[in-house]
Amino acid sequence: MANIGILIAMVSFLPTAYGQSQRCTVPELSQCVCIKTEVYCEDIGLTEVPRNIPNTTTALVLDGNAITKIESASFFGLPSLEKLSLRDNKISSIETGAFDWLWSLTALFVDHSTEIDVPTEVLTAITTLTNLTRLDLTNCRISSEDLNLLSGLKSLQHLTLDNNDISYIKPGLFNGFLSLYHLSLRNTSLTAVSANIFDATTILKVLIIFDNPLMCCTMTDYFEWLPNQLPYLVVAGTCHDFNRTTDIRIFNTSHCTFPVDDQWSSWSTPTCSVTCGIGTGLRNRSCDSPPPSDNGKECIGSYTEAINCSLIACPEPYRRRGCKRRHGRGRK
Template identity: 40%
Template sequence: MEPWHFCIYEGYHVAILACLLVSTASSSAWLNHSLCLETCSCVGQTKVECSNRYLRIVPAGIPLTTENLILSRNLITNIQDGDFFPLPALAVLRLTANFISAIQPQAFDRLPKLSTLHVDENCLIDISTIPPILIINLAFNFIQRVNCHSQQTFGFAGDRESLINLSNNFIVGFLNLSLPVNIITAVSSNIRVFDIHQIQSVHLITLIDFRDNGIRTLPDLRNLTKLQKLFLSGNPIHVVQISHWPQGTTLLQIHLEKGTHINQNSSSRINHLYISGMGISHLQDIIGFMDVHFIEVIVISKSLVSSISDLPALPKLRSLTVKHSELIGVITFSPYLYPKLRVIDFRNNSIT
């Protein structure tokens, strides 16, 4: 029996050694891949770093096991069909800071795992070939019309939300956006008309960030049924046409110009309100944005508010800020009217 046991034990170690040799050889072969040695650098068996290599085209021969491909800061001008085929494991593709002006229709086809795409800081005008993936970064391009089309839905597990970043572009409208997206960011993108409430996938949107644009009118948003957060500071809003805020909206950041017309509404569940602008002269002006039973945080800045004596009872209010305004006096906050109030900030006013 002893020799028999010894043979099994010996065979077991031989098998392990053989596996290690094969694994080492495979890893060595991957790291000695011509692309890794001559053009790019490879980290492990899944990441290929090709940044700052003065590349004019996507290099050929990218290892099949690549999951993270970085081609940032090169001289690439076009993405051709088949440039990334076959890369069945590719999940993250970074093309930041090139000179890309065109992406061919099938450039991202047959990339079943692709979930994150960065094509920011390029020269894109047409983005109709952008695929429906989880994270899309298109900031700092020359995009005017958001014409991404797709009837597909995301096939990713878990509760991650899909995002498209269109900040620092020249956008004139979103009506042709049909990608199934949850978060839309377009900061400083020259937006004049708020039409996001009319897009095909409006029922999926949970967050909109349109800070620092030229929006003057805020239309009724009742069909944004899942909207939770809306950022609009830095827009010269003069008219608020909303009669019913989406019931799921809990955070609003907005700037109102002097003379702004607001439809009064007491049914919203906004609990964090950040409001600025000369359109606010009395605290009663902000009641149109909230139901007093839900509000927890109020931040008012750069306003004409001079008194807080008209502040209504707010049973859930935790924090009140009035800064860079015209406030000249304060009041005693009754614990019966504001039982949860813990933070008061009246900096940069004219209180004597």
């Protein structure tokens, strides 16, 4: 009986909005459900964004349909829209200016929704949404180069980039993202997460980097950066080195060794072949500054080099004798 009482108490706290849901009265939305200012058109076989969406709409959910194209006027007249979800569609084209009317939009979900091989136009359209605080681009075929288009979305708080082909992240990409507290990069192609993609200190609370081929010893700057972040930052992920996989939170970088390549020393001062005038000098250098270690590469190039040397002008008698040697007679 006690358990039943608890269950009844929990049910009483459920949102009442769903009890007020009803079919939308707008003919174009007859298959959709309207809850106050929210419109839900999920899994009803739509091939395009419905027309005549009320201009007071604050949330529009179009998940699980077969929408292939977002036209420039698809969201015209929706200045109050704060949340837009396009999950699990088949979007192959987004016209220029498609999101220009969404001045109030703060949350956008387009995960698992694109079928285009080059999603640049999707990201280009998103760059106009400078008020976004939440963005989900899971499985949108985004590459490392495409990712740079997000650098202007400084208001983001929650960013999900899972299941994309991101092999590296450009240094400084997240500089100035002062509100970003949740970043998920699960199952990409990253081999390293470097501290240089962030500011020196952040307000990150969650960093998810599971299911990536991360190499622990290539991330030493990240491990140095980590202690300067919030003490309750949750990092979820693993990295690989020394033939084992390690929880990234406990990896000890003191076990890492790094190849040191050979470096040339400075050239020695050459000894000139003449005592005056122009001659030839030979200079030397050594390959030990530092010497190689831990399979570092050896120097490339020559240990010696011949160069021209120019000393003070020779006295007049020397110049005359030189003239005789070259021309057979001297000047009187």
